[in-house]
Structures are given as structure tokens and as C-alpha cells.
Amino acid sequence: MTITTESPMDLPCAPAAGIPGLIELQSVECPDTPAPNSVLGKVALILQAFSVDDDELTLSHLSRRTGVPKASVHRLAQELLELGFLERAGASYRLGMRLFEIGARVPRTRALRESLLPFMHALHSATRQTILLTVLQGAEIVFVERVNSYGQAPSLSKLGGHVPLHCSATGKVFMAFGPPELFETAVRGGLTRLTPNSAASPVRLRAQIDRVRADGHAVEYEEVMQGFSSIAVPLYESSGRLIAGLSVTGTLQRTDIPRFTRSLLMTKEMIESSRAIA
Amino acid sequence: MTITTESPMDLPCAPAAGIPGLIELQSVECPDTPAPNSVLGKVALILQAFSVDDDELTLSHLSRRTGVPKASVHRLAQELLELGFLERAGASYRLGMRLFEIGARVPRTRALRESLLPFMHALHSATRQTILLTVLQGAEIVFVERVNSYGQAPSLSKLGGHVPLHCSATGKVFMAFGPPELFETAVRGGLTRLTPNSAASPVRLRAQIDRVRADGHAVEYEEVMQGFSSIAVPLYESSGRLIAGLSVTGTLQRTDIPRFTRSLLMTKEMIESSRAIA
Structure with missing residues (x-):
């Protein structure tokens, strides 16, 4: 079976699987x-x-x-x-x-995906960019749902894929608003650069996280993959616990970021006011 | 964590998990x-x-x-x-x-889902019904992707869920166009009724399958769940092998069926001519 999945335009910047220091950190030959x-x-x-x-x-x-x-x-x-x-x-x-x-039966992701998909579709319609839903798994974030136009999503955001905390927008959201020990965990794991833009020093990373905490959202410019940027916000359950990250990802121009950030923040508000995550 | 997933309107007809003869056949206490x-x-x-x-x-x-x-x-x-x-x-x-x-990394389902999702969204826009992508797994069909309006899908069509071959429209498609031994497998497994409409005799089932083979698609009226009907077509890879079933499912009226069938057949043609499944 040969199935056409991603358009070739996604591939040039995608790190190859299994190369140390790039994306598939845990499947490196060891x-x-x-x-x-x-x-x-x-x-x-x-x-x-x-x-x-x-x-x-x-x-x-x-x-x-x-x-x-x-x-x-x-x-x-x-x-x-x-x-x-x-x-x-x-x-x-x-x-x-x-x-x-x-x-597909894992309840934590299934319930999140089913309840948030309609909002992700609306956000995709508003931005025409890739919309990603992510959760924390150890010291990485895992993609659990994705809405995108055909062939447009960065290839590394496949469902079940993951990126380290310190370079992704959602990872920074988790470090800013999640368990305080995440920062230490990320630093201890080694701040591997995925691109020349990835934060590689704890001091720079700490400053970025302080900024996220002040802004309420995170922006990342080509830190995961050259040519791609992301904006992310935290999603909370009603108990106040941070449960997921929602992001807009694409070949974003700096001039688009304010508009996409507004759409993302409005979607977050809609999700919270609808009590989709009870 | 409590998350609102399905609207209550889906639930009254949903068979309870673990009741013999109903839907979760393999997780019955044994x-x-x-x-x-x-x-x-x-x-x-x-x-x-x-x-x-x-x-x-x-x-x-x-x-x-x-x-x-x-x-x-x-x-x-x-x-x-x-x-x-x-x-x-x-x-x-x-x-x-x-x-x-x-x-999420299983290649057979991942590639199918990624390549067919855009067509499923288009079919959903055309019908406003639940669109399901299913594959064969042993003597059952498994739901691998679903597109539906918020809270509208029958609760048993959750991803990773499955139904027996003999009462679902897609199951009949697999029996009509797939490996010939599937009919015997289904009969040997016992033709358990999910509703009073489910075919329970091999003779009636054989007649239904002959009809599907003649029509090129299958229609099922309340055989899986009361109040819900489905129309299904087979999807082939270019080698000619049957690889998946695509269906429109919902509270379909008999008067809608011809229109939804046309939309479904057109989608099948679009998928085949785009060579999304190479």
C-alpha cells in the first residue's frame, strides 16, 4: 500500500528520524x-x-x-x-x-479530542493555519489532534509525535503555567537545539518563560523547524489544572502573529465559556 | 477530569458496554x-x-x-x-x-486517515451526517476516522470501536467485495442481533450481500442501532485490493438515502481519481 500523505513542500526542513539531536530523540539508536x-x-x-x-x-x-x-x-x-x-x-x-x-480508547486524549475538535475546526477556518492540540507526557509534549488544510501541516506534527519542551510554544506554555519542576526537568534533559533559533541556554529559556507568563501565551519563531512558527495558549479544566495546549502553527509572518493570537485567545475563551472541558 | 463528549441525545439507544449480544463483544466478562x-x-x-x-x-x-x-x-x-x-x-x-x-503511529490507519480526511470533510459538508472510515480487523470492522457535527455521531462509532460484519453497512461491503471466506467467518461467529432489524439468518444475510454486490454500495436500516442508518461504499488501492469502507451514518430518512448515496459515490470517485490511495 502506498498512500500519499504530506505534500513534498513539507519535507525539506523536516529533521530526519533517528538523527541524534533532532526530533525523534527517544528512537535514536542506543x-x-x-x-x-x-x-x-x-x-x-x-x-x-x-x-x-x-x-x-x-x-x-x-x-x-x-x-x-x-x-x-x-x-x-x-x-x-x-x-x-x-x-x-x-x-x-x-x-x-x-x-x-x-x-484510540485512551480516555484522557479521546475525551479532549472529541470535545475540542469543533473549536479547532473553527480556529482553522479563521486562520487557515495548522491547529494542534497537545498534552504533556513526561518532559515532552505530544500531539493528540491536528486540523489542517491538505498537505499543509509541518510533517513533524503528526499525531503521536512529540517535541521537547524547551523549543516549542506549547512546551513553554507548560513550563510557564504547569508544574514548576518542568523547567529543571527540561534543563536536566539537555537543551538540544532543533534549529539555530532554539533556546540552548537556561538563562535565555528562563527569560522566555517569564515573558510567556506575563503575556498569557507563547510565540516561537522557527525554534522547532525552520520556516515554521507557532503561537500557543494553555487550556485549563474547571478545577484550574492545566490540561492541554492549543496552538496555531504554520509559515507565519511576524505581521500575522497579532491577528492569529487574537483568534487563538478568542477560541480559548469560547472553550472555557462553553465548559467543553468540565 | 470530566469532559463533555457526546450529547445526551446519542445515548438512549447506545448498547451498554459489556452486555452480551450487544456491542462490546470481546470485553464481555468471561x-x-x-x-x-x-x-x-x-x-x-x-x-x-x-x-x-x-x-x-x-x-x-x-x-x-x-x-x-x-x-x-x-x-x-x-x-x-x-x-x-x-x-x-x-x-x-x-x-x-x-x-x-x-x-497513533500505526502506519496502515495513519496514512489512510491523513489522506482521506479532506474528502471526509467535504462529504460531511455535503450531507451534514456522520462520516466514518473503517477497516477490516479479523471478523469485525474498526472505526479509524470520524467527521461529524458536535454531539451528533452515534456513540458507538468512537474511534477504535468496532461492530460485527453482518449488521453494519461497511461490514456487508467487506463481505460483498472482500475475501470470500468472510461470509463463513461471520456465520461461524454467530449472527448476534444488535437490534431486531439485524440479519440473524445466513440465508437473509447472503441475499443482502448479493444485493450489495449488484448495487456497488450497502444500505443498512437500524441494524446496528435503533434510529440510525448507514450507507457504505468500498475503497480500493490501485492494485485493486479492498482497503477500507467509507460510510454516511445518521438518523437518515429513507427519502434522504438516494441523495446521500449519490454524494458518497461521488466522493469515492474523487478519492479514486485523485489517487489519494495510491
């Missing part, structure tokens, strides 16, 4: 990491070895990326095939449909 | 089934015990639904919590964010 002892730990590594851009991986790829010996990967992969968690693709493996089914 | 011996087999049962409508399950629920003894469920759940595959919800468990991440 032969020196000791493999976990438990069956489940190994299985988790195997399933997480597939990045957003990997349609299929060979046994050797899986072994190199996980640090699990080939014989073990092979044995576990056989079981995962039987369970529908992996599928065969010639001599390689793909993530299986069964995982899509289970993943 | 204490008599012997538990599998392998760790992975048990883990798969635990993760699949969560239906589309289960936000959280207790240890007892999980043990009853899987047939795995409580002590084993508890031990495995501890490991799944550490891996982010489960999350705590008070004394209960939820499917974890990590599973959403992995599930």
Missing part, C-alpha cells in the same frame, strides 16, 4: 543502553522504537534501537505478531492495527 | 475462558479489556473480564503503570497516554 530484564520492558522498547516516520523496521533496526539482542527481539516479535500488535511487511515489521484500536 | 500462559498474552487481554466506553476499570473488573487471577493482574498492572501503558484513576486503572502515542 546500542550502549542496557536492555531491561523484564519481558514487558523489552516489549515497550520494541513498540516505542517506531517513530512517527517509520512505516516499517527490520529485526536489525529493532535490535539496534532497543539494545535488545536479535534473538530476543525475534522471539518477542513472533508473539506480538500473533496478538496483532505487530504486522509483517515483507522481511520487516510494522505496528499493528490492534495498537491503533487500543490507543 | 471468567470461564482459561487465561493464556504467556506474560504478553495476559497483558494483551488486560489492555483489550477496556472498551470504547470504559474510562476506568477496577482490579476486579480486569480480573473478571480477562480470566487472569487478581494477583497476576495486579503484578502486571504495576509494570504497565511504570511503562505509562496504564495510569491510575483512584483505585482503578485507565489506558495510558503512551498507548495513544504508539497507536
Whole structure:
């Protein structure tokens, strides 16, 4: 099966998967990491070895990326095939449909996506840019829903994809308004540059976050991907807990940013007044 | 977190999760089934015990639904919590964010969803009904993408949800145009009625499928859920292999069906001529 998904115009700036310091940080090949002892730990590594851009991986790829010996990967992969968690693709493996089914049922993301999609569509109509809904997962933000025109979204914002906190607009929103320890976590993780614009010093990052806290929203210029910028706002549940980030992302001009920021802030207000997130 | 997802109007006819003969066939409590011996087999049962409508399950629920003894469920759940595959919800468990991440990367569904979403939006604009994209998974069809107006979709069409082949319009499309053994598989699985309208005899089902083959599309009147009907067409990849079903579902009047069928057939033609599924 060959399916046309992204237009070629998205691709030139997209970091290649598996290159250290770029986007797929956790699926970088890591032969020196000791493999976990438990069956489940190994299985988790195997399933997480597939990045957003990997349609299929060979046994050797899986072994190199996980640090699990080939014989073990092979044995576990056989079981995962039987369970529908992996599928065969010639001599390689793909993530299986069964995982899509289970993943689509995860309540935290399912409820957020279903309740916020109508607002995301309205915001897309107002801006014609890519609208992204993101949640915090460890020290990264994960894309859980996306609304965009055909072929227009930056390729790294695929659902289930993630970027580090310190360079994305939503990540800065989480650092400004979320748990205070996130800043330390991000700094400890190493402020890897995705582009020459990414903040690489804790001092510069702290200043940016103070600015976000003062403004109530974050703006990022080509810090995740050259040619693309984002504006993000925090979304709260009624208890006051920060639950997600909503952003407008695209080949934004600095002159557009004020207008898109107003649309984004109005959408946030509509979401809050509709109590879509109770 | 409480999030408003479906409007109450969807709910009265929705079959309750876990009631035998209704929708969540595989998560029916089955204490008599012997538990599998392998760790992975048990883990798969635990993760699949969560239906589309289960936000959280207790240890007892999980043990009853899987047939795995409580002590084993508890031990495995501890490991799944550490891996982010489960999350705590008070004394209960939820499917974890990590599973959403992995599930969103499954290439078969991801590529289909991304390439067909624009056409689904256009079809939704033309019909104002729920548009569903489904694929075959064993003897069931699984919902992989949905476009609908806020609160309007039948609650059982949540992403990652599934219905048996014999009563859904898309299921009949797969039986009419897919692998010939599907008919036998469906009959062997027992033609469980979801509503009084569901075909329960192989003879009636065979006649319906012959009709679908002659018409090129399937229509179903309240066979999955009272008050709701569907029209479905097959989608092929360029090799000629049937790859997905596309349907219009809603509180359809018989007088609307011809018009919606034309919109659906035109969308199928647009998809095929655009070569979105190469």
C-alpha cells in the first residue's frame, strides 16, 4: 500500500528520524543502553522504537534501537505478531492495527479530542493555519489532534509525535503555567537545539518563560523547524489544572502573529465559556 | 477530569458496554475462558479489556473480564503503570497516554486517515451526517476516522470501536467485495442481533450481500442501532485490493438515502481519481 500523505513542500526542513539531536530523540539508536530484564520492558522498547516516520523496521533496526539482542527481539516479535500488535511487511515489521484500536480508547486524549475538535475546526477556518492540540507526557509534549488544510501541516506534527519542551510554544506554555519542576526537568534533559533559533541556554529559556507568563501565551519563531512558527495558549479544566495546549502553527509572518493570537485567545475563551472541558 | 463528549441525545439507544449480544463483544466478562500462559498474552487481554466506553476499570473488573487471577493482574498492572501503558484513576486503572502515542503511529490507519480526511470533510459538508472510515480487523470492522457535527455521531462509532460484519453497512461491503471466506467467518461467529432489524439468518444475510454486490454500495436500516442508518461504499488501492469502507451514518430518512448515496459515490470517485490511495 502506498498512500500519499504530506505534500513534498513539507519535507525539506523536516529533521530526519533517528538523527541524534533532532526530533525523534527517544528512537535514536542506543546500542550502549542496557536492555531491561523484564519481558514487558523489552516489549515497550520494541513498540516505542517506531517513530512517527517509520512505516516499517527490520529485526536489525529493532535490535539496534532497543539494545535488545536479535534473538530476543525475534522471539518477542513472533508473539506480538500473533496478538496483532505487530504486522509483517515483507522481511520487516510494522505496528499493528490492534495498537491503533487500543490507543484510540485512551480516555484522557479521546475525551479532549472529541470535545475540542469543533473549536479547532473553527480556529482553522479563521486562520487557515495548522491547529494542534497537545498534552504533556513526561518532559515532552505530544500531539493528540491536528486540523489542517491538505498537505499543509509541518510533517513533524503528526499525531503521536512529540517535541521537547524547551523549543516549542506549547512546551513553554507548560513550563510557564504547569508544574514548576518542568523547567529543571527540561534543563536536566539537555537543551538540544532543533534549529539555530532554539533556546540552548537556561538563562535565555528562563527569560522566555517569564515573558510567556506575563503575556498569557507563547510565540516561537522557527525554534522547532525552520520556516515554521507557532503561537500557543494553555487550556485549563474547571478545577484550574492545566490540561492541554492549543496552538496555531504554520509559515507565519511576524505581521500575522497579532491577528492569529487574537483568534487563538478568542477560541480559548469560547472553550472555557462553553465548559467543553468540565 | 470530566469532559463533555457526546450529547445526551446519542445515548438512549447506545448498547451498554459489556452486555452480551450487544456491542462490546470481546470485553464481555468471561471468567470461564482459561487465561493464556504467556506474560504478553495476559497483558494483551488486560489492555483489550477496556472498551470504547470504559474510562476506568477496577482490579476486579480486569480480573473478571480477562480470566487472569487478581494477583497476576495486579503484578502486571504495576509494570504497565511504570511503562505509562496504564495510569491510575483512584483505585482503578485507565489506558495510558503512551498507548495513544504508539497507536497513533500505526502506519496502515495513519496514512489512510491523513489522506482521506479532506474528502471526509467535504462529504460531511455535503450531507451534514456522520462520516466514518473503517477497516477490516479479523471478523469485525474498526472505526479509524470520524467527521461529524458536535454531539451528533452515534456513540458507538468512537474511534477504535468496532461492530460485527453482518449488521453494519461497511461490514456487508467487506463481505460483498472482500475475501470470500468472510461470509463463513461471520456465520461461524454467530449472527448476534444488535437490534431486531439485524440479519440473524445466513440465508437473509447472503441475499443482502448479493444485493450489495449488484448495487456497488450497502444500505443498512437500524441494524446496528435503533434510529440510525448507514450507507457504505468500498475503497480500493490501485492494485485493486479492498482497503477500507467509507460510510454516511445518521438518523437518515429513507427519502434522504438516494441523495446521500449519490454524494458518497461521488466522493469515492474523487478519492479514486485523485489517487489519494495510491
